[in-house]
Structures are given as C-alpha cells and as structure tokens.
Amino acid sequence: MARSPVPNQTGKETGAARVYTTLRNEILTMRLAPGTPLDEVGLAERFDMSRSPVREALVRLSGDGLVTILANRSTVVTPMDFARVPEFLDALDLLQRVTTRLAALHRTAADLAKIQEKQKAYEKAIAASIKLRDSLPMIEANYDFHMTIARAGRNLYFADLYRRLLDEGRRMLHLHFQFKALDPDISVEEMARDHTDIVDAIERGDADKAEECAHRHAEQFKGRFMQFMDRNLTAGVPLTYNRRVSREKSTTTAE
CATH class of the missing domain: 1.20.120.530 (GntR ligand-binding domain-like)
Structure with a gap:
C-alpha cells in the first residue's frame, strides 16, 4: 500500500503522524517483535498525548498490514508465519x-x-x-x-x-x-x-x-x-550431547 502523506495541519494530526512513523520504524526493524501487544493507554502515556491520535496511528498501521486489530479490539504487531x-x-x-x-x-x-x-x-x-x-x-x-x-x-x-x-x-x-x-x-x-x-x-x-x-x-x-x-x-541447539557421548566412548575404551 502506498504510504499516506504525513498530515500536519493540526496538533492531533501531527501527533498521529509521529506515533505512526515511530511505531512503523520500530515494527519494520523488529524492535517491536511480531505478536507484541500494543496498548492504547500505554502508547498514549509513552507519547504524552490522548488516545485519539494513537488510535488513528494504529488504524493506519493496520492498513499497512503491520498491526492486527483483534475481535476484542486489542491490537498486536502482526505476527510473522x-x-x-x-x-x-x-x-x-x-x-x-x-x-x-x-x-x-x-x-x-x-x-x-x-x-x-x-x-x-x-x-x-x-x-x-x-x-x-x-x-x-x-x-x-x-x-x-x-x-x-x-x-x-x-x-x-x-x-x-x-x-x-x-x-x-x-x-x-x-x-x-x-x-x-x-x-x-x-x-x-x-x-x-x-x-x-x-x-x-x-x-x-x-x-x-x-x-x-x-x-x-x-x-x-x-x-x-x-x-x-x-x-x-x-543457534540455540545445545552441543553438549556430543561431548557426553565422547566421554562415554572414552570410558568404554578404557574398560
């Protein structure tokens, strides 16, 4: 989807644009991991603004496919399958x-x-x-x-x-x-x-x-x-198993 131009006529629109840009960059660079909950109240506190521009930004991000608004009205960073x-x-x-x-x-x-x-x-x-x-x-x-x-x-x-x-x-x-x-x-x-x-x-x-x-x-x-x-x-597969096997073989050989 083509990115919408950042509106700047009013304080509300500027705030929504700032939230949108910041969250979008954090999602694209995985600083906000897939599946991360996005709480409107918490975001409003973080950006020091009301929930209305935060909600507007989340709707734009949903249109980009970067966040998913669930049936219970909660919002998460869109998971990666x-x-x-x-x-x-x-x-x-x-x-x-x-x-x-x-x-x-x-x-x-x-x-x-x-x-x-x-x-x-x-x-x-x-x-x-x-x-x-x-x-x-x-x-x-x-x-x-x-x-x-x-x-x-x-x-x-x-x-x-x-x-x-x-x-x-x-x-x-x-x-x-x-x-x-x-x-x-x-x-x-x-x-x-x-x-x-x-x-x-x-x-x-x-x-x-x-x-x-x-x-x-x-x-x-x-x-x-x-x-x-x-x-x-x-990367997370432990490699201790092979060392244990090697010790067991050494013990068997010694016996």
Missing part, C-alpha cells in the same frame, strides 16, 4: 518476474527515467544502511524501486498483488539485511548488482532478460533468507 515463508517466496518470485517483464515491454522514456532515479536512490540508501547498520533506508528504497518498475508494467492487478507482497516482506528484508551485514565484505556494488542488471534489461526492452534477472534476484533473496533462518533455528 515462518511456516509459510516458502509460499511467500514462491509468490514473490512469480510476481517479481511478471512485473519486471511487463516493464521491459511497456515502459516509456519517462518510466525509465524514474526507474533509473530510484536505482540511484537505492544505491545511496544501501550505503547509508551499511554505514549506520540500519536497514530502514534500504527497506524503503527497495520498495520504491520495485514498485516503480511494477507501475511501468501497466497492469494494475499485478502491481497491486506485488505491492501486497512487498509490504508483507519488509520485515523479512530487515532480517535479510541483518544477515548480510555479518559479511565483512558487504558492499554497495554487490548489494545493488541485481537491480543494476534489471534496469539494464528494462532499458534495452529485453523482456526475457528482465524476467531472468528478476528471477535470479528473487532466488538470491530466498537463498540468503533461508540461510538466515537455518542459522537462527540452529
């Missing part, structure tokens, strides 16, 4: 291929200029994210880049479906960046290479190559994210 991550990644791959292919076929000169502008902005955002170890600049610039391509494809249905996937995947992209940031050789060039190849194919109007680059980009994200998942799922 890691069991369905493979399904999400397959869908992302398909929609990314379709929207990128259509952009190569239907983009105008004005569309291409916007795509190139968003690619340059993405490279600057990557540099900022690497320097600050903050995923937010990269998350926002990545969204803008891919949605600019989707709109250039001239199919509103595909673009809307793709937008929903990109919105849902923002927190996954944060985790992906956190994993990549562990690499001491991380660089802007390496992180932006797939985007550069996509732009080049769209510029040349090569639909097959554009789709191929989009697929490779999705596959690399899938591979890195699954590596992150494997790293974190196994």
